[in-house]
Amino acid sequence: MLLPTLVTCLAGCAFFLSPVSEGCGPGRGYGKRRSPRKLVPLAYKQFSPNVAEKTLGASGRYEGKITRNSDRFKELTPNYNPDIIFKDEENTGADRMMTQRCKDKLNSLAISVMNLWPGVRLRVTEGWDEDGHHSEESLHYEGRAVDITTSDRDRNKYAMLARLAVEAGFDWVYYESKAHIHCSVKSDHSVAAKSGGCFPGEAVVTVESGAQMSISDLRPGDRVLASAGSDGSGELVFSEVLTFLDRDPVTWKLFYTLQTESGAQLSLTAAHLLFVSEGNCSEGVAPAFGTLRTVYASDARPGQCVLVSQGEVGQRLGEGHLSRLNQVTVRESRGVYAPLTQHGTVVVDGVVASCYAVVNQHSLAHWAFSPLRLIHSWTGTTGCHGNGIHWYSQLLHWVGRLVLDSGRLHPLGAPGTERPAK
The missing domain is CATH 3.30.1380.10 (Muramoyl-pentapeptide Carboxypeptidase; domain 2)
Structure with missing residues (x-):
């Protein structure tokens, strides 16, 4: 029967995955067990x-x-x-x-x-x-x-x-x-005080027709520009949106806004994952294999290079190319959206980003969400979900807080606790 198979799949994911992640999932309030660590007192006036x-x-x-x-x-x-x-x-x-x-x-x-x-x-x-x-x-x-x-x-x-x-x-x-x-x-x-998402409502994605669409207007089943590579590199493709891991049209959140030398500008929450290349990256060239890694948006710094899309509608999509960050600022904006695509990546405002957050390994996060993609392939849906946090994200978040040391999670991964960059 399909239902027992689904239950078995989810149970296995929930109880045997240690490298779990979530797409901008829920905030504090879930039980967790931390390894003993030394507490550092606050200084006077701190x-x-x-x-x-x-x-x-x-x-x-x-x-x-x-x-x-x-x-x-x-x-x-x-x-x-x-x-x-x-x-x-x-x-x-x-x-x-x-x-x-x-x-x-x-x-x-x-x-x-x-x-x-x-x-x-x-x-x-x-x-x-x-x-x-x-x-x-x-x-x-x-x-x-x-x-x-x-x-x-x-x-x-x-x-x-x-x-x-x-x-x-x-x-x-x-x-x-x-x-x-x-x-x-x-x-x-x-x-x-609410848990948050990843991209602001006014962020723009490219759909398969070539049109630009606000992420707030995106719906499951739409196909959006994404990267086929597991590290964000590789061919740019149109990938189906399976669901939203978080969706809240009214929430105000704190977003890190990353400005590139090519003019692309991406805003995303602190714990969201971004693909970057360190060191001497050349503006406008494709990244060499193995040179990209994921960092939290709050750890992005001027001088790092991110992947941006290129080309016009109707042209061959090709691959993303590098562009150097020249400014990182913090701002507030309304609406939080975290679309999950089949490939686990999405091009937002011309920049290639991961669909995941909180645990700084895109490949492990993508693996942790494999059961949800499998459910979608079998049933055509990921379960009933409106605004708010997706149930599967909440499940992974709960398990992760129980089994992972807090040092492996973003300290602000509990949305609603983001702080501006210093």
């Missing part, structure tokens, strides 16, 4: 990630003050965790009120504190502020920020407490004062 708190790469934009009488008050939930001490100097319970995301991260941090320092508990000195005691547009007004110490108020512990907060998943942690650590999170309903 913040992580190294961007401003209210940017997309950290906790996101301020969305307005929440009061007890506002409709948004229902966004807050009380935290009655007995392992956390709430100072509550106002005696109103306000410090216990927070968003669900903040509550989850705080509860996770409380466990880490007790594990590291037996007998010591986490202490919250400031939570939701309904009295206007903080600076304008403080995330304390939205229940998205907390100031914390340890219950013993041992300031020698605060640098490590800040590191534990980072590990617990807070979206921004600041060793703000000798007296406390400041932590904040993304809005629960904000598009910044």
Whole structure:
């Protein structure tokens, strides 16, 4: 029967693949087992990630003050965790009120504190502020920020407490004062808190008719320009779009924009894979065999060469040729799209890119998605999928987080956590 065969195929992929990947898959929240590693305390006045708190790469934009009488008050939930001490100097319970995301991260941090320092508990000195005691547009007004110490108020512990907060998943942690650590999170309903995609909605692909099409208008079954080579090189061909590994028309994301000397300009998220050639690459020539490798978009640097397409509609497609990166910038854009083609590559805005992300090996990622391509060849579909993360990407991501050391995954591979280049 077909169904048992499909189940067997998926089960084998899920439980026996160690080099898994995903196409800009889901963010944090899945269980994972990491190898023991030394935690490095934050330095005084250091913040992580190294961007401003209210940017997309950290906790996101301020969305307005929440009061007890506002409709948004229902966004807050009380935290009655007995392992956390709430100072509550106002005696109103306000410090216990927070968003669900903040509550989850705080509860996770409380466990880490007790594990590291037996007998010591986490202490919250400031939570939701309904009295206007903080600076304008403080995330304390939205229940998205907390100031914390340890219950013993041992300031020698605060640098490590800040590191534990980072590990617990807070979206921004600041060793703000000798007296406390400041932590904040993304809005629960904000598009910044959602998992993301790979290319912005206005990115352009070339379909088999030769026409240019916005990636937001692309549909499964369309055939788009791609590379037949496993390393991005080789003949340019038209490859069928099997599905979208991620598709969200409304999400705002942070994109790395790569400008080449040939004029091609590609935007993609931090953890997405790109084919580059190092060293002395000649502008306009085809890459030599074996000289290309994949890097994350966040690791792309001026001086590296990427593959760009050439030729006009109606001409022989030929192969991609090299063009040197002369600028890398960061910008925000709306809409995230990650098409999966039969060949695992796609030419977007004239640049050859991988369809995959997070694990820095295109060939392994392509292999990990073989069962999905097999399902499509048998059934003509990859399963029911609308907007959001494809179920198969979520499956591979979950398994990968369980079996892979975190060092093998992009540190920002959890979409929604991208940070600008330094």
